[in-house]
Amino acid sequence: MELFKCLFSVVVVALLACDATAQNYWSMPLQEHQAPLPTQQQPTVPPAAAPLEKCQVEQGDKIQCGTPDTTAELCENLNCCFDGSHCYYGNAVTVQCTRDGQFVVVVGRDATVPKIDVESVSLLEMNDPPCTPVDFTSAFAIFQFPVTGCGTTFKDEESYVVYENHMSSSYEVGVGPRGSITRDSHFELLFQCRYSEAGVEALVMDVTGVPPPVPVAAAGLLRVQLRLGNGKCPTKGCVEENSAYSSFYSEADYPITKVLREPVYVEVNILERSDPNIILNLEHCWATSSPNPESMPQWDLLIDGCPNQDDRYLTTMVPVDGSSGLTYPTHHKRFVVKMFTFVDQSDFSPQRDTVFIHCSVEVCYPSSTYACEQSCNRQRRAVAAGRKVPSNRKALVSSGEVILTKQRI
Template sequence: QGHPRGLVCGQRSLQFMLPPGQPGAGSLALTAWDTAGRLHVLQNDSSCGVWVSWAADGSRTVGASYSGCYVSEWDGGYLMVVGIEGMAAGEEKVLRCSRSLPALDAPSPAVCATIQSQDRLPCASPPIAQGDCEEQGCCYNPSDRVKPCYYGNTVTAQCTPDGQFSLAVSRAVTLPPLILDSVRLASEHGAGCVPVAQNNAFVLFRFPLSACGTTFQMAGNQGVYENELVADRDVRTWSLGSITRDSTFRLHVRCSYSISGNVLPLSVQVFTLPPPPAVSQPGPLVLELHIATEQSYGSYYTDRDYPVVKVLRDPIYVEVRILQRTDPDLVLVLHHCWATPSTNPQQQPQWPILVDGCPYTGDNYRTQLVPVGAASGLQFPSHHQRFIVSTFTFMESASQQALTGPVYLHCSASVCQPSRLEPCTLSCPAVARGRRSSEQHLQDGLSHVTSQGPVLLLQARLKREVFPEL
């Protein structure tokens, strides 16, 4: 006696598959004993809760409801005996399923409706009942005959009765979207610890509890297994600091199993990173550096709006302007702009945004200079400089951990009066080294300006916290 390959025990039914080339696949008839001990041919029969389907490769999939004609309650679970025409007596298949398997919450319609048909990753093979699909935490669409049961646009974690972790991750669980090729198990890179499936929208890991760096501990009469998924990040480094624009993703998963009697899963928990706390501390200003709320620079964040909360790679519309000057001949010149984690412009780490008035060439998301001319509608366009920077988060150089907290923007600037020898304009990417000496500054040296408040960067904001209890 033995279990056929591919036995799946659901909440309301079981399902098994006979692969091609196995006895019972093809034209041989399957039989089953009903609860009264009578033998029947196993075929599609809704009144008895049975469905049978054939695949092009010759395999056969059978599903049977626990409340149907051919499944009996036995020893705290469910039992079904399947025979195959032509097999010797006593060699029938005995299928056993536990009665008390954990169930996940059915996903919300919003989690399911946003997934395009071509991006659906199957959660279970058809045929499968809607209740069984949703109790695995998956989406169900009866009109999709190929993939009616598929993973939702979130994190779906499962602990299987045969001792496996199953972790499906959508690229949409973080902002900006997760780079799926970068997702891996935190402690193991072995051949059996790589994704078993991936498409444009999802990545799926499935591995035994005893493998891939899983830790184990006893908690009363439960065995607790834990593992983590992380995502690698593209880190950009220069002499004074490091940044990244990739999401910081760390997913901690815990499966609890009973250690008394049959070893069965009791619960699964998923822990995600919380968003960073809000911190605000305005810095001193000489000129004014402020941030526009949108690309047209029609409105700006006020003091009460800080800290400005942004997601990685979001654009920040920055403007530096001269205050309390009405001379139309004055030209504001930006020399260097950079970011630090505090109002102190000298603090490290730092990241350059503009170098000699031009976008820093070592950045993979190059800062964009925004021309300010007569069409801007400003009274003194030359008193303003604008640029757009993509948000990032600082990294700790030694551990390569993302630093939480605010990011402040700083610029060093001077005011120039155009002359025959000095047009007060910069040419990117090359800047003449001797140009600054001819500028007529309103004050000694360069003026420094700091943003009115910090930009708070959400490094890996999950669209919803996921704490499913089974």
């Protein structure tokens, strides 16, 4: 049985406020032999924002939250636990935003059931040293980095500015001849810092205890569709490619018919996302004669986002930009294929009169080190192929049935 690492998640949302000015939000674990801190008035139970289970942290595993003189009220505002003498991080995933523009993220191993391997937690972009954990313990992983770095995206809203980043844990999958399993916990964290004149807010999306991934087009936060255009030129002399994508075949229209070399207009697009910074890239597009994308025979249409050079009738990429009228042009990719049929491998006689188109895609987040641009230069393709993309930013989508019909005379 082969083992490999994957990433996947589903998210739920919670909103918490952070109004602290301290820059040192954490320090190393509190040891039992340390001198006790000055006694402060202590409630008999943890604050409402800190459930009892969350605050049941072994003494040797406690990590100080805030400064030594942090009060119970401020500790609650930091979404931490207070035991009467000091403030500490609970068995959870805690995200904080500092006024000097820092993310502080502390991930507890007991945030999931079964316990998560905190060493498997990472930011989705961690090429630079500041993007790796600043410290590990057996129970916690601690991150602190500028809101302008490590792949953080920026949005300017009406009354505040938003910085958003992603964090994931990996999990191990066992692959057997008839199925795949995992026994590890895993999550993805999508988190924001919102800065305004009124103060600072942390918007946290946290996941625990989700089921393993399923083989569909919706992988975690990513939902993608593939559809075929059927628009017609309304006037003489219009550009056919532009008109073709003005309307699309519906599920009820399939199977559709085409003749040899007739153009098939393909569009792949992201669904239900409004982030203008993300970019959809096509990794590999191919055709089969059955609905199963792994069936044989196959014919490559796009390889690393570029037309298959072994095809005499090259697949044509259709630019999608601001002139397309789309709200988010970077969420769409379009290309044109000339209709063909599969032939027998032994005598090359036409055998298959049906075609299904499939595309594996990824969502890319531009950064200072990677612009998400796909180039059809061989050297640039080799560099892009070496990038490690989490599985929750990938998807596989397929078309309905396209039937070859006799050539019209």
